[in-house]
Amino acid sequence: MxxxxxxxxxxxxxxxxxxxxxxxxxxxxxxxxxxxxxxxxxxxxxxxxxxxxxxxxxxxxxxxxxxxxxxxxxxxxxxxxxxxxxxxxxxxxxxxxHPIELLPGVAETVESLAGVHRLVLITKGDLLDQERKLAQSGLGDHFAGVEIVSHKNPETYATVFARYGGAEGALMAGNSMASDVVAPIRAGAWGVFVPHGLEWALERADPPEDHPRYRRISTLSDLPDLIRDIEQS
Structure with missing residues (x-):
């Protein structure tokens, strides 16, 4: 398992x-x-x-x-x-x-995951803006760690995951194929693609379809079931 x-x-x-x-x-x-x-x-x-x-x-x-x-x-x-x-x-x-608008099902999913797993937020962008959005979201208390980074590359993920037990037991989920899926997989973690619909051209990448640690789900609400499937495999 x-x-x-x-x-x-x-x-x-x-x-x-x-x-x-x-x-x-x-x-x-x-x-x-x-x-x-x-x-x-x-x-x-x-x-x-x-x-x-x-x-x-x-x-x-x-x-x-x-x-x-x-x-x-x-x-x-x-x-x-x-x-x-x-x-x-x-x-x-x-x-x-602009005020924060959570995506459907996010609040319930984050609360559910936090009750079972250690949650870490990994985001890139302007520090003040990302802190503002997290504070407005009301989700901050569910995260054991918040990492606002300059780049999401394999080296960054390896460094961040080392603080939380290592990449081997880590899973990253997000809407960017390049930053949230390919990069953490290259660092040794799982990468889960959660498509959003709108995509920034600089974040595009080919999905690593044949990699055993790649998964795709329709919405974040599907993540708890996927985690259970992975842990039982």
């Missing part, structure tokens, strides 16, 4: 909605720059800017805001009006202030 000592969960778009606010803000960004670039071209240039800037700004809304400003300067050849920059900043501030 397999004994899972640590159950780790992603936050954004696994516990609460997140990506849809980026999509809405990006649509507004396209409206603001409609006289300078077609929406498809603007989206490609913004994505390229985000890819370049991850190493500078990390993940999260503030980096997204700065990438939008950089893209606006590029597509207007430095002539972007000040009021457009102001609206981009305001849109980012709205995102940072």
């Amino acid at each position: 397999t004994r899972l000592t640590t159950i780790a969960l992603d936050a954004d778009d696994t516990l609460w909605h997140n990506e849809r606010f980026f999509h809405l803000t990006q649509a507004r960004f396209a409206e603001l720059l409609a006289d300078h670039a077609a929406p498809e071209d603007l989206a490609d240039r913004l994505l390229a800017s985000e890819r370049r800037n991850i190493g500078r700004y990390g993940f999260g809304i503030k980096g997204f805001m700065l990438s939008m400003i950089e893209t606006a300067v590029e597509v207007t050849e430095g002539r972007v009006p000040g009021h457009v920059i102001g609206q981009i900043i305001a849109a980012g501030q709205d995102m940072l202030a």
Whole structure:
């Protein structure tokens, strides 16, 4: 039998909605720059800017805001009006202030899991924003540990799981194939994909279909049953 000592969960778009606010803000960004670039071209240039800037700004809304400003300067050849920059900043501030909306079944599932397993939250992004969202979610007391990291790569997971008994007995569940599934599997843990529907292009990866520690579930509510199946196998 397999004994899972640590159950780790992603936050954004696994516990609460997140990506849809980026999509809405990006649509507004396209409206603001409609006289300078077609929406498809603007989206490609913004994505390229985000890819370049991850190493500078990390993940999260503030980096997204700065990438939008950089893209606006590029597509207007430095002539972007000040009021457009102001609206981009305001849109980012709205995102940072948006109330948390839990995904269906999350509260019950997290409470159920916490009664049986040691739960750890592993999320990346801006520290203040992630702390705010966790506090508003009402889920914080269910987690034995909260890890807000700069990157979710195999090295990060190995370091985090070492604090909780090691990767061998750890399972990570989340909506990002690259960050929440492939990376923890490479660190020696289980990786469970919980699709959300909206996906950031920089988080895409091929599912490790043939790996014995890869699983996919429809919603987080299915996780307790999956854990029981794994532990009884």
